Amino acid sequence: MSVPDDFERREIERLANAVLWPGFLGNEVPDWLADALRDGLAGVVYFAQNLGGDTTALSAEIHRIAPHALIGIDEEGGSVTRLETTTGSTIPGAAELGALDDVEATRATGYEIGRRVAAIGADVVIAPVADVNTDPRNPVIGVRAFGSDTSLVSRHVAAAVTGIQDAGVAACAKHYPGHGDTHTDSHHDLPRITLDQAEIERVHLPPFTAAVEAGVLSIMTAHIAAPQWGDAPATLNPLVLGRLRAAGFDGVIVTDALDMAAIRESVGIGGGAVRALAAGADLLCIGNPTNPGDAMLADQDERDYREARDAVVAALRSGELSRERVEEAARRVAVMAAAVRDRGPAAERPFDGDAIADRAVHVEGSFPAFEDAPTTVIDLRRASSLAVDSAASHVAQALAAGGETIRIDAEHATDADIDAALRSGGAGQSVVLVDRIDVGSPQRIALDRIRDATPGVVTVNVGLPVADAGTVITASAASLLAARAARRALLVSR
Structure with a gap:
């Protein structure tokens, strides 16, 4: 009996791995990550601490171990960069592009971001920000958004998605259903919005519709709650994620990081992983293992990954999560991986970021x-x-x-x-x-x-x-x- 049990356990672990997207420590592939990649892990997300060495070689090693692996990176331009963390970004940010309101400049900027990400061997640009920043107190979006006008944000989101994906990588519009009307940072607490559903649909959803119409391959959720949805944040809420599917999106729904306080300090990384999958998410971004700061443990990356994996495995074994739901999620992730696999290098195009910044x-x-x-x-x-x-x-x-x-x-x-x-x-x-x-x-x-x-x-x-x-x-x-x-x-x- 032990052989079938062991086989079943390995199959369930592989299925759980297929929907997990962890971060890791260092600029080499740690042993636990190599083992997980061989065992079907969906890929990894790069953060600043991963990019101090030869990042192209690091990406090549990840893809050698697991050709299917998706490497994601937050490269928005402007205030948010991973590739240029130590110097500051040389790419225009969303607020600069929104102030300029030249969609061709935004499309060109998106292509340049995609080209740079492809050049280091990564596969997914976790951008553009599709939030409409209607609350000027917003501590986490602000200049990361194209602006406070729905139409302006929508046209620039579409242009950015097109530019990024023309470079052969996937774009990931964020943070559905809109993080722009909050004055709490979900890295530290759960933001609660008081807008009624009609205003959310009129003001905050159109940029995501524009992203879908532009062919975006993935959309990231927001850890925000609203009274009409109940207590659960959007990431864990089937009512919210179901609306995204009903609107015609059949790509990959990616969670915002599960190690953010809005999730970690409420249901935990493991509980968040299970509930997000049950709600309709496909790819679980676990987060940046350096986020705990001084409280970070030497094996924080592996601990966070195992907490998510073991919870999903347990939920699959108990029947709390249906195998069909997780298989559906894994199929969507595999389709996105196939879409960016075996691409050639993105050609350089003339790009003058300084000229765009001067105009903005x-x-x-x-x-x-x-x-x-x-x-x-x-x-x-x-x-x-x-x-x-x-x-x-x-x-x-x-x-x-x-x-x-x-x-x-x-x-x-x-x-x-x-x-x-x-x-x-x-x-x-x-x-x-x-x-x-x-x-x-x-x-x-x-x-x-x-x-x-x-x-x-x-x-x-x-x-x-x-x-x-x-x-x-x-x-x-x-x-x-x-x-x-x-x-x-x-x-x-x-």
């Missing part, structure tokens, strides 16, 4: 041109969210051009702290770097204090545009590309 910069107010010389940068920005996963210092350094950068925690800074920072900056030209200066925000309060002490100071805003904020250069992305564009704008008198 908006200058409000007037100021004398800066000298092309070192500049003091007073940085008031918030800490980066887990979604960004990259150091933000490159933006300040690019603006400073060799000058001093001074970091001020606007949330807690006193007038004395600000005065001390201004004195330490010394004489010479200076700018204030911000990313949220709506009236009454901590950054706006600190900025007003600096302006009182230093009349004529110029502000560079890498967040959402704000009306009536004084002399501001808005570049709408925390990226190297946007910082360079803002620097060029400083050198031209207004």
Whole structure:
């Protein structure tokens, strides 16, 4: 009896593996991951910590072990990059492209993202963001969205999907049914929205419809809840995911990371994996094993993977999950893998990201041109969210051009702290770097204090545009590309 039991166990484990998409630690394939790939694992998701070595060789090794494996990467451009984490992105971000509103520029940018991702051997661009950012307080979407207008977001989502997939990789539009009207970060808690269903359908769903009509191969869910759906977040909710299928999407439904607090701290990674599959998801993104920070264990990646796999296996064995549902999910994942397999290298096309960024910069107010010389940068920005996963210092350094950068925690800074920072900056030209200066925000309060002490100071805003904020250069992305564009704008008198 042990042989059939062992065979059945292995078959169920292979089926569970076929719908799992974990992250891992390091820039080589760990033994546990190699074993899982040989045993049918759907693939892996790259995060910043994986890309410190020869990433092309790493991808080739993953595909040698498992030719079917899908390698995904969050490469949105703008504030969110994995390929250029240490330097800052040289690709325009969604808010820059939305401000420009040139769909050909967005299509070209999508192709360039897809080409770069294909060049390192990855298969899925976890982008574009299809959220309509209707809440300016949104701490996790913001400039990652094309804008706050449904029509604008829809046309740019379609253009981005087309561009990315023209490069031979899959796009993954996110975060269904729309993460744009939240003011809670689902990495830390479960956002709850109060919009009625009619407004969700009118404002937030059309960009996903545009993505489907553009042929998007996958769509990622959001960990958000609404009263009309019950208590379960969209990722775990058959009512929500069923609407996506009813709207005609037959591609892969990918979960947002199951290690985010909205899932991990409610039903857990394992419970989330089982409930997401039961709700209609196909591919379970487990997440970034470095997210626990100082609490991360040396084998966090394997622990998170095994928690998801073992829960799915147990649910299959008990009948809590039907085998047919998981087989259906695995088939969809296999179809997407086949669509991007054996592609040739994507051809380079002319692409001038700096020109796009320059066109997207908006200058409000007037100021004398800066000298092309070192500049003091007073940085008031918030800490980066887990979604960004990259150091933000490159933006300040690019603006400073060799000058001093001074970091001020606007949330807690006193007038004395600000005065001390201004004195330490010394004489010479200076700018204030911000990313949220709506009236009454901590950054706006600190900025007003600096302006009182230093009349004529110029502000560079890498967040959402704000009306009536004084002399501001808005570049709408925390990226190297946007910082360079803002620097060029400083050198031209207004």
